[in-house]
Amino acid sequence: MTLPRRSFFQFLARGTGAVVASWAAVKGISATMFREVLPARSVAPTNQKWVMVIDLAKCDGCRDCTRACGTMHFVPPMQEWVKVFEVLDNPAAGRYFLPRPCMQCDNPPCVRGCPVGATFKRTDGIVMMDQERCIGCRNCIAQCPYSARSFNWGEPQHTAAELSMPYSMEYNYPHRKGVVEKCIFCPHMLRAGKLPACAQGCKMGAIYFGDELEDAVTNSKGETIPFTKIAKRGAAFRLLEELGTEPRVYYLPPASRKYPTPDEKKALEMHS
Amino acid sequence: MISKREEHLLSTLTETSGRFYRWIALLLAIVLWGLYAYVHQLRHGLVVTGMRDEVSWGLYITNFVFFIGISHAGTLISAILRVTHTEWRRPITRLAEAITVFALCIGGPMVIIDLGRPERMLNLFRYGRIQSPILWDVLSVSTYLTGCILYLYIPMIPDFAMLAERSSLGAWRRRLYKKLSLGWTGSPQQWTLLERSISVMAVVIIPLAISVHTVVSWIFAMTLRPGWNSSIFGPYFVVGAIYSGAAAVIFSMYVLRRVLRLQDYLQPVHFRNLGLLLLSFALLYLYFNINEYLTMGYKFEGIEKEYLTRLFFGDYAPMFWTVQAVGVFIPALLLMAVLGLGRHQSFTIPGVALASFLAIVGAWAKRYLIVVPTLSSPFLPGQRIPWEWTHYRPTWVEWSVTAAAVAVFLLIYALFSKLFPMVSIWETRDPDAVPVEAEAAAPAPRGWGAISSIPIILITLTLAGASLAHAGETRKPRKPAPTALSLEWQALPADKLAAASAEEEPPDAITAGRVQHSLSQLFGQLHFGSKNAEEQKPPSAIALKATLKDERGAPVAMQPVSFSLRTSFGLVQYGSRPTNEEGKAELVVRERRYGRYPVLVAYGGDEAFGGTRAEISVDFGLRPAPGLPTAGVLIAPYATAAIGLPFVIFYGIMWVVYLYAFGYLILWRVRRAGREKHPN
Numbered sequence: 001m002t003l004p005r006r007s008f009f010q011f012l013a014r015g016t017g018a019v020v021a022s023w024a025a026v027k028g029i030s031a032t033m034f035r036e037v038l039p040a041r042s043v044a045p046t047n048q049k050w051v052m053v054i055d056l057a058k059c060d061g062c063r064d065c066t067r068a069c070g071t072m073h074f075v076p077p078m079q080e081w082v083k084v085f086e087v088l089d090n091p092a093a094g095r096y097f098l099p100r101p102c103m104q105c106d107n108p109p110c111v112r113g114c115p116v117g118a119t120f121k122r123t124d125g126i127v128m129m130d131q132e133r134c135i136g137c138r139n140c141i142a143q144c145p146y147s148a149r150s151f152n153w154g155e156p157q158h159t160a161a162e163l164s165m166p167y168s169m170e171y172n173y174p175h176r177k178g179v180v181e182k183c184i185f186c187p188h189m190l191r192a193g194k195l196p197a198c199a200q201g202c203k204m205g206a207i208y209f210g211d212e213l214e215d216a217v218t219n220s221k222g223e224t225i226p227f228t229k230i231a232k233r234g235a236a237f238r239l240l241e242e243l244g245t246e247p248r249v250y251y252l253p254p255a256s257r258k259y260p261t262p263d264e265k266k267a268l269e270m271h272s
Numbered sequence: 273m274i275s276k277r278e279e280h281l282l283s284t285l286t287e288t289s290g291r292f293y294r295w296i297a298l299l300l301a302i303v304l305w306g307l308y309a310y311v312h313q314l315r316h317g318l319v320v321t322g323m324r325d326e327v328s329w330g331l332y333i334t335n336f337v338f339f340i341g342i343s344h345a346g347t348l349i350s351a352i353l354r355v356t357h358t359e360w361r362r363p364i365t366r367l368a369e370a371i372t373v374f375a376l377c378i379g380g381p382m383v384i385i386d387l388g389r390p391e392r393m394l395n396l397f398r399y400g401r402i403q404s405p406i407l408w409d410v411l412s413v414s415t416y417l418t419g420c421i422l423y424l425y426i427p428m429i430p431d432f433a434m435l436a437e438r439s440s441l442g443a444w445r446r447r448l449y450k451k452l453s454l455g456w457t458g459s460p461q462q463w464t465l466l467e468r469s470i471s472v473m474a475v476v477i478i479p480l481a482i483s484v485h486t487v488v489s490w491i492f493a494m495t496l497r498p499g500w501n502s503s504i505f506g507p508y509f510v511v512g513a514i515y516s517g518a519a520a521v522i523f524s525m526y527v528l529r530r531v532l533r534l535q536d537y538l539q540p541v542h543f544r545n546l547g548l549l550l551l552s553f554a555l556l557y558l559y560f561n562i563n564e565y566l567t568m569g570y571k572f573e574g575i576e577k578e579y580l581t582r583l584f585f586g587d588y589a590p591m592f593w594t595v596q597a598v599g600v601f602i603p604a605l606l607l608m609a610v611l612g613l614g615r616h617q618s619f620t621i622p623g624v625a626l627a628s629f630l631a632i633v634g635a636w637a638k639r640y641l642i643v644v645p646t647l648s649s650p651f652l653p654g655q656r657i658p659w660e661w662t663h664y665r666p667t668w669v670e671w672s673v674t675a676a677a678v679a680v681f682l683l684i685y686a687l688f689s690k691l692f693p694m695v696s697i698w699e700t701r702d703p704d705a706v707p708v709e710a711e712a713a714a715p716a717p718r719g720w721g722a723i724s725s726i727p728i729i730l731i732t733l734t735l736a737g738a739s740l741a742h743a744g745e746t747r748k749p750r751k752p753a754p755t756a757l758s759l760e761w762q763a764l765p766a767d768k769l770a771a772a773s774a775e776e777e778p779p780d781a782i783t784a785g786r787v788q789h790s791l792s793q794l795f796g797q798l799h800f801g802s803k804n805a806e807e808q809k810p811p812s813a814i815a816l817k818a819t820l821k822d823e824r825g826a827p828v829a830m831q832p833v834s835f836s837l838r839t840s841f842g843l844v845q846y847g848s849r850p851t852n853e854e855g856k857a858e859l860v861v862r863e864r865r866y867g868r869y870p871v872l873v874a875y876g877g878d879e880a881f882g883g884t885r886a887e888i889s890v891d892f893g894l895r896p897a898p899g900l901p902t903a904g905v906l907i908a909p910y911a912t913a914a915i916g917l918p919f920v921i922f923y924g925i926m927w928v929v930y931l932y933a934f935g936y937l938i939l940w941r942v943r944r945a946g947r948e949k950h951p952n
Contacts, residue, residue: 026921030913033920038900042909047898048840078657079325085655100652106901109496115406116399121907123898135395136318136388139406141328145496145651151328151388154319177317178388195841209841213895215865216839224842226863228811240651243496246901 041169044124049212050185051125052199053230054099055252058206060259061086061097068201069101072186074173076156081148081183082198086262095262096254099207101198102127102148102183103239103247110140110149119180125212125248126185130169134179141180145243149182185209195220204259212248275701277536281693284532286440288690299683306676309669310385318388320669326654327647327664331674332386337639338516339379339677340413340488341509342632345517346372347420348481349549351474360545362699363537367528368521369424370694374684375520376417378677383409385673402916403906405491412487415923416480422934423473429456429466429938430698445691454938455946462945469937476929483922485513492642498579499568499646508560515553516635519603519628522546524685526625528694537695540620544611547624551607554631558600579649587663588645595641599634603627755828756821757886759873764813764860811864812892818873820855820884827855828881835859837890838870866895 061084069075069082082101088094104127110119111127118134121127141149156175163174170188172181186196194200195218199207202220210217210227218224230236234252260268274282313320323330346368353361384390400407432453436446456462489509492500502508522543529538568576569584583592610616610623644664654662666674688694816835820828832848849857871890877883905912 026917030917034911034913034916036908036910036912039909042900043898047895083655085652108907111907113404113406113494115401115404115410116395117401117909118395118399120909121900123900125901133392133395133399134389135392137383137386137406138328138388139404139491141325142492142497142647143495147326147650147652147654150325152317153321153324153388154317180388193840211840213866214839214869215863216837216842216844218839218841222842224839224844226844226865228864245496 038123041128041130042120042122044122044126044187045191046124048190048214049125050104050190050248051210051212051217051227052101052104052185052196052249053208053217053227053234053236053252054249055206055208055234056096056098056254057252057257058204058259059084059097059099059254060204061262061265062203064201064203065099065101065198065207068197069183072189072197073171074159074162074175075181076152076175079150079181081150081181083147096257097262098239098251099198100146100148100239101249102185103146103245103249104185106246106248107244109143109145109245113139113143115139119182126187127182128169128187129172129180129182129184131172131176131179131181132167132169136178136180138180145240145245146247149180151180152177278697278701280536281532281534281695281697282435282438282440285435285690285693292686292690296683296686299679299686302679303676303683306672306674306679309672309676313385313669313673314390320667322660322665322667322670324657324661324664326650326657326661327644329386329643329647330664331640331666331670332382334636334640334643335674335677336379336382336386337488337509337643338636339375339382339681340485341513341516341635341639342520343372343375343379343416343420343517344481344485344510344513345515345519346370346375346521347423347477348514349518349521349546351423351477351481354470354474355478360541363534363539363695364521364525364542364546365427365699366424366696367524367694369420369427370685370688371517371520371524372420373417373424374681374688376413376420377684378681380413380417382677401909402911402919403908405487405494408487408919409491411919411923412480412484415926416484419473419477419480419926419930422930423470423477425452426466426469426473426934426938427696427699428692429453429942430458431693431696432456433458434697435693455943457946459945459948462942465937465941465945469933472929472933472937476926476933480926482510485510488513492646496651497646498576498649499583499642502564504560504564508564511553511556511560512635512638515550515557516632518546518550518553519631519635522550522624522628523632526621526628528689529621532689532694534695537700543621543624547607547611547620547627550624550628550631551604551611554600554604554607554627558604561596561600575649575651578653579645582649583641583645588641591637592641595634595637598630599638600631603631603634606630755823755875755877755881755884757833757873757875757884758819758821759871759886759888760817760819761871761888761890762815762817763891764815811862813860813862814890814892816859816861816871816873816890818849818851818857818859818886820851820857820875822881827851827853829853829855831875831878831881833857834874834876836872836874837861838872843872863892865892867892 063084065082066080066084070080073081075081082099085098085100086095087098104125106121106125108119108121108127111121114120115137116133116135118130119127119140120130136151138151141147141151152175155177158174165171165173167174168188170184170191171186172184175181183198189196189200195209199209199218200220205219205221205223208217208219208223208225208230210224212227215226215228216224217227217230230252231250236250236252238247238250240247321330321332350361350365350368354365384393387393396407396410400410402408429452432449433456435441436449436453438446441449486506486509489505493502493505495501525538525542525546528534565580565583569580572580582588604627606623606627610619610627616623648662648664818833818835820831820833822828829851831851833851834848835846837844837846846859846861849859851857868889868891870887872885872887874885875881875883900908905914
């Protein structure tokens with residue numbers, strides 16, 4: 001009668017031993033296999049956290065930001081890295097303009113899904129895009145809830161000025177066929193201490209840009225405001241907050257607008 | 273030794289009718305046309321397809337999901353029937369397994385055809401990120417394909433040995449069979465090894481097959497899109513895949529029975545049994561459809577409303593309801609009629625075959641309805657873009673490649689049926705004739721299943737603490753003519769800081785933080801903190817004190833002194849403060865700022881006093897060390913254990929089992945056993 005019990009305890013002891021041994025093995029394997037080293041390209045040149053604030057009350061839908069961005073990056077036709085949407089939240093509320101750059105999410109779905117690390121998060125908050133590594137699977141487009149990504153379906157139309165520059169991830173041109181592109185907050189401008197093209201190009205001063213750690217955002221008119229103040233006093237919101245993507249682009253609600261709403265603008269155009 | 277029906281089966285390998293050649297020629301023509309279309313696409317890019325930024329996946333991904341689904345049932349059914357020693361399985365296992373292998377061979381490359389840069393495909397191995405569902409697919413589909421090829425091949429070995437000795441076959445074929453038979457002599461020891469190898473493979477193939485289609489569904493379910501963002505997608509896809517796969521097995525049985533005249537092997541009982549399986553999966557699939565669409569449709573919530581409206585009543589409605597009818601309802605009713613009602617039983621075989629055909633067509637259309645409507649209903653519907661961008665219409669290129677994919681599948685299947693017997697000969701023999709004395713089902717090797725929990729290594733992001741208050745360093749004000757400004761700063765004491773931050777932090781934040789901390793200890797970086805670690809720091813409070821004096825050093829009272837702070841892009845203006853009798857003006861800055869910044873203080877001057885300015889460098893505390901957001905493991909550029917280990921372990925086990933079941937048992941032991949019997 002004692003024999004089965006003893007063998008049962010033996011079984012238990014061996015089982016525990018096996019579990020402990022496999023735990024140690026897995027730990028050892030994972031320590032060597034999964035070394036958590038940040039590659040050089042994920043480390044930004046400066047220790048900053050870029051943030052953008054777009055004051056919707058100041059946006060008159062002129063699309064200067066889209067054009068400035070297109071000029072800066074030679075964005076191929078039919079692509080808009082900064083796209084100005086006309087948003088209608090509900091039938092009673094009027095329409096408003098909403099410029100949509102890449103949100104540079106802190107929890108970016110595109111980066112999660114990229115199989116080759118062609119799109120990656122940098123320590124300064126920018127979600128970069130490497131057109132030399134992208135395999136064109138378009139999983140990032142499926143992942144992005146903001147439709148902020150474009151694909152070069154054919155050979156993009158080139159200009160001489162675009163082709164005169166060597167390719168750089170920091171400005172994402174010359175453009176190539178079969179890869180994904182998007183807004184990247186103009187890292188080459190930031191390196192030079194200048195505002196991104198859209199913020200610089202917005203004549204209304206609606207786009208503020210700055211370093212969250214500096215707690216200051218600046219628009220094209222040179223107005224510099226503490227970020228926490230503008231976000232708190234302006235009741236800033238982020239687009240599709242409920243998805244948990246943690247965007248680095250904040251919007252100030254289009255309250256007490258200084259410019260015609262999209263509907264009024266259309267009516268004006270009809271009259272003239 | 274060789275019975276009459278076996279004689280007939282073997283004659284299908286040698287007798288080739290004109291119809292067969294015409295069929296092959298037709299398929300080859302379609303394949304060549306598809307090849308032309310693909311070359312056209314390679315030259316001009318994906319612009320020749322109907323896909324655009326809004327609907328960026330189309331027919332190719334539909335085909336991928338469809339073929340992986342078709343591949344699902346063959347091996348799974350065969351494995352389940354083998355594990356449970358179901359006797360009637362014997363004639364159908366091989367044709368079912370063959371479907372799996374060939375469908376996988378077509379499904380996998382569909383993704384490569386869909387790539388914008390197929391020539392960079394190897395980046396998946398050079399830079400592969402285990403966090404990406406695409407890589408999970410690469411891992412699972414390649415493991416599954418390898419397993420299915422082995423599982424198809426291992427039971428064929430005795431047949432190869434038998435075929436190699438048939439003089440009616442050509443010399444090159446006999447050499448091929450001889451090579452493939454791996455020195456099989458049919459000794460009892462070899463039979464034991466073979467049976468064990470097949471049993472081991474059958475056991476691991478079942479979870480592997482389930483995992484593969486779950487992983488395929490995760491490509492969609494891991495996104496935030498309406499219609500894809502669903503936790504039920506894994507089982508939904510698995511059931512849909514088994515349903516379509518079983519239909520494919522039945523339909524191919526029907527075709528082979530007619531074309532190769534295998535009535536002796538494929539009997540009504542097979543159609544009946546598999547028909548019942550198909551019926552139960554049709555009903556199960558119906559259940560999953562109701563579960564999926566009812567839970568969304570009942571609430572009709574936000575973004576899903578747009579999507580469902582288009583699907584139920586809008587532009588996709590005709591296709592949606594047709595697919596539900598043709599793909600699920602009609603097959604189910606048809607199967608009930610021919611299997612359940614006695615007077616229709618003479619139609620069992622054509623009836624079941626027709627239901628299978630409808631189920632296959634419906635399955636393809638359902639995959640289309642899973643891929644396309646979701647993509648064309650994004651959160652921010654496109655504006656000012658052409659109509660074709662939002663309304664996907666496949667072009668001739670995509671249709672041609674799709675037709676070619678189907679043609680390649682049929683072509684491989686047809687050629688396979690000419691090269692190898694479609695029914696396993698040794699398995700369908702009288703059981704007494706097969707010298708199997710060993711108990712067949714060797715249990716799966718023990719111990720591998722035990723690794724269920726994964727140790728997760730935690731790296732907590734530590735934050736550079738708030739800096740200590742420095743003693744203010746003062747700088748000599750510049751010396752303009754009449755007045756002088758001096759500026760000093762001081763970090764306010766900690767109790768003031770706490771008071772300032774107390775109103776911001778809700779009282780339960782500390783508890784929540786503790787819970788999150790202990791959870792993060794358990795689950796590594798898998799938690800998704802809504803706050804960045806650096807945001808936890810309360811705003812620093814800095815008191816700036818300016819002193820305005822005149823030439824003789826006497827304080828200048830009641831004068832405005834303006835403060836500002838220089839940041840990267842511009843000056844933060846704090847406005848002006850008046851000086852008191854001692855010539856001092858004070859400003860407290862409470863902002864969440866890090867690093868050293870120049871603070872400027874300026875006095876504009878009036879009639880009595882000239883203007884002056886001063887600058888000082890103020891330390892707001894150490895900048896946090898640069899790092900990625902705490903969202904952590906899934907966006908990290910390196911593979912981490914938390915997400916990497918489950919996949920590595922699961923699919924790693926599969927490869928270890930292959931090594932044992934095929935490498936050791938077949939390649940090593942069976943071949944050695946064959947040499948022992950016949951020493952050369």
